Amino acid sequence: xxxxxxxxxxxxxxxxxxxxxxxxxxxxxxxxxxxxxxxxxxxxxxxxxxxxxxxxxxxxxxxxxxxxxxxxxxxxxxxxxxxxxxxxxxxxxxxxxxxxxxxxxxxxxxxxxxxxxxxxxxxxxxxxxxxxxxxxxxxxxxxxxxxxxxxxxxxxxxxxxxxxxxxxxxxxxxxxxxxxxxxxxxxxxxxxxxxxxxxxxxxxxxxxxxxxxxxxxxxxxxxxxxxxxxxxxxxxxxxxxxxxxxxxxxxxxxxxxxxxx
Amino acid sequence: xxxxxxxxxxxxxxxxxxxxxxxxxxxxxxxxxxxxxxxxxxxxxxxxxxxxxxxxxxxxxxxxxxxxxxxxxxxxxxxxxxxxxxxxxxxxxxxxxxxxxxxxxxxxxxxxxxxxxxxxxxxxxxxxxxxxxxxxxxxxxxxxxxxxxxxxxxxxxxxxxxxxxxxxxxxxxxxxxxxxxxxxxxxxxxxxxxxxxxxxxxxxxxxxxxxxxxxxxxxxxx
Numbered sequence: 001x002x003x004x005x006x007x008x009x010x011x012x013x014x015x016x017x018x019x020x021x022x023x024x025x026x027x028x029x030x031x032x033x034x035x036x037x038x039x040x041x042x043x044x045x046x047x048x049x050x051x052x053x054x055x056x057x058x059x060x061x062x063x064x065x066x067x068x069x070x071x072x073x074x075x076x077x078x079x080x081x082x083x084x085x086x087x088x089x090x091x092x093x094x095x096x097x098x099x100x101x102x103x104x105x106x107x108x109x110x111x112x113x114x115x116x117x118x119x120x121x122x123x124x125x126x127x128x129x130x131x132x133x134x135x136x137x138x139x140x141x142x143x144x145x146x147x148x149x150x151x152x153x154x155x156x157x158x159x160x161x162x163x164x165x166x167x168x169x170x171x172x173x174x175x176x177x178x179x180x181x182x183x184x185x186x187x188x189x190x191x192x193x194x195x196x197x198x199x200x201x202x203x204x205x206x207x208x209x210x211x212x213x214x215x216x217x218x219x220x221x222x223x224x225x226x227x228x229x230x231x232x233x234x235x236x237x238x239x240x241x242x243x244x245x246x247x248x249x250x251x252x253x254x255x256x257x258x259x260x261x
Numbered sequence: 262x263x264x265x266x267x268x269x270x271x272x273x274x275x276x277x278x279x280x281x282x283x284x285x286x287x288x289x290x291x292x293x294x295x296x297x298x299x300x301x302x303x304x305x306x307x308x309x310x311x312x313x314x315x316x317x318x319x320x321x322x323x324x325x326x327x328x329x330x331x332x333x334x335x336x337x338x339x340x341x342x343x344x345x346x347x348x349x350x351x352x353x354x355x356x357x358x359x360x361x362x363x364x365x366x367x368x369x370x371x372x373x374x375x376x377x378x379x380x381x382x383x384x385x386x387x388x389x390x391x392x393x394x395x396x397x398x399x400x401x402x403x404x405x406x407x408x409x410x411x412x413x414x415x416x417x418x419x420x421x422x423x424x425x426x427x428x429x430x431x432x433x434x435x436x437x438x439x440x441x442x443x444x445x446x447x448x449x450x451x452x453x454x455x456x457x458x459x460x461x462x463x464x465x466x467x468x469x470x471x472x473x474x475x476x477x478x479x480x481x482x483x
Contacts, residue, residue, distance in 0.1 A: 049438070052442055054438050054441055054442065057441075058437055058438060058441050059434065059437075059438070073442075074442050074443070075438070075442040077435060077438065077439055079435060081388070082432045082435035082436050082439060083435070083436075083439035083443075084388075084439075085439075085440065085443065085445070086377065086380055086381035086385065086436075087363060087376065087377055087380045087381065088360070089358065089359060089360040089380075090360070093360065093454060096454055097443055097445070098443035098444050099452075100451045100452045100453075100454055101373075101443060101444030101445050101446075101449050101451055102444050103449075103450055103451070103452055104452055105452065106452060106454065109452060109454065131387050131388060131391070145443060146442075146443070149443065149444065
C-alpha cells in the first residue's frame with residue numbers, strides 16, 4: 001500500500017484562478033524515493049505542500065481530488081532560516097522541537113535527537129546557538145529536526161540548496177538510508193545530477209501538470225526534457241547532447257566513461 | 262542565583278519595583294534600590310560589575326531630569342524608584358536565560374503559544390539585527406551612502422527599513438508552514454526538555470512576595 005497517494009489533485013492558491021497543480025495523480029510507496037523535477041513555477045513545491053497537508057489547511061486555497069497518507073509526514077523547506085523554531089537557544093533544543101511537540105517522553109526525545117544529529121554530521125554543533133550557524137549548517141540542523149520526528153512520509157524541498165557538494169552527496173546518501181528504513185520519500189530537487197542514483201522514480205511537472213512519471217533513468221533520458229518547458233537533464237547528458245553524440249545520453253560520469261571506452 | 266526557579270527570579274524582579282513604589286519615600290525606594298543594585302552586583306556571574314554599572318548609567322539621566330523638574334526632594338523621592346525598576350530589569354536579563362524561562366512556562370502547563378510568543382520575540386532580535394546588517398551591506402554595494410548628516414542618515418534608514426519589514430512579512434507564511442510541519446499546532450502539549458526544579462521554599466517565597474505587596478497596597482490605600 002502507498003504511504004502517500006494523490007488522486008486527481010487540483011489546487012489553487014487563494015485569490016488565483018490558475019491552478020498551481022492540475023489533475024495530479026501520484027503514489028509513493030514505503031522504501032521508495034520519488035524525485036520531482038520541473039522549471040520554476042512548475043508546481044513542485046506546491047505538490048510537497050499538498051502532500052504535507054499544509055495546503056489548504058494552513059495557507060488556504062482550493063483543493064480538489066483526494067490525498068491519502070499513512071502515518072506522520074514532515075516537510076523540509078528550502079530556506080533554513082525561516083524554519084528555525086524560535087523556541088530553541090541551542091541546536092539540541094532546535095532538533096528536539098518537533099519531537100517535544102509530539103509529546104514524546106524525554107528519553108525517547110534525547111535518543112532521537114542524538115541519532116539525528118549524528119546522521120546529518122552535526123553532533124559537534126549540539127551546544128551552538130542556531131542563530132550563529134552558517135546556511136549549510138542550519139540546513140543540516142533543520143533536516144536533523146525533521147528526521148528526529150521519525151516521519152513515515154519524508155518530504156524534501158531542495159534539501160541540498162544551501163550545501164556544498166560534499167554535504168549534498170551526504171544528504172542524498174541519507175535520503176537513501178531513510179527510505180531503506182521504510183519511509184516514503186518525495187524530494188523536489190533541481191540537483192538533477194544527483195537524481196539518477198538518488199531517486200527510484202521521477203515525476204516531471206510542467207505548468208502544474210504531470211508531464212512524465214517513471215523510473216528515474218527513463219524520465220531523465222526523455223528528449224522532451226530539453227524543450228522549453230523542461231528542466232533539462234544531468235550536466236553530463238547536456239555535454240553529450242551539445243557534442244551531438246549518439247543518443248541515448250549517459251546520465252552520470254561513470255556512464256559517460258563507459259560509453260567513451 | 263541562576264539555580265533559582267525562573268518564576269522566583271521573575272517574582273523578585275517584579276516585587277522589588279512594586280515595593281519601591283509602595284513603601285514610603287524616600288527610604289522605601291532607597292532600600293529597594295540598594296537591594297536591586299546589590300542583586301545586580303552579585304547576580305551577574307562574572308559580569309556583575311557590568312550589570313551594576315549599566316543600571317547606574319541608565320538611571321543617571323533620570324535623576325538629572327528629576328532634579329531639573331522637581332528639585333532635590335522630587336529627585337530623592339522618585340529617583341530610587343526608577344533606579345529599582347531599571348536595576349531589577351537588568352538583573353533579571355543577566356540571570357535568567359530565556360531558554361530556562363520557556364522551559365519553566367512549558368513545564369507549568371502554560372500554552373505553548375505563550376511560550377513561543379516570548380521566545381520568538383527574544384530570538385528575533387539577533388536575527389533581525391543580522392538581516393539589517395546584510396541589507397545595509399547590500400544597499401551600500403548599490404551606492405547608498407549611510408554616512409553624513411542627519412538628513413542623509415534618515416534617507417538611508419528608509420532604504421534599510423523597507424526591505425527589512427517586507428522580508429520579515431514575507432517570512433511569516435514560511436515560518437507558519439515550518440512550525441506546523443514540526444508539530445507545533447494549536448493546543449499542543451509539549452514535553453518540557455529541561456524542566457527547572459521548583460522547590461517548596463521557592464513557591465512559598467513567591468506567594469510571600471505577592472501577599473506582601475498586596476498587603477502593602479491595601480495599607481497604603483487605607
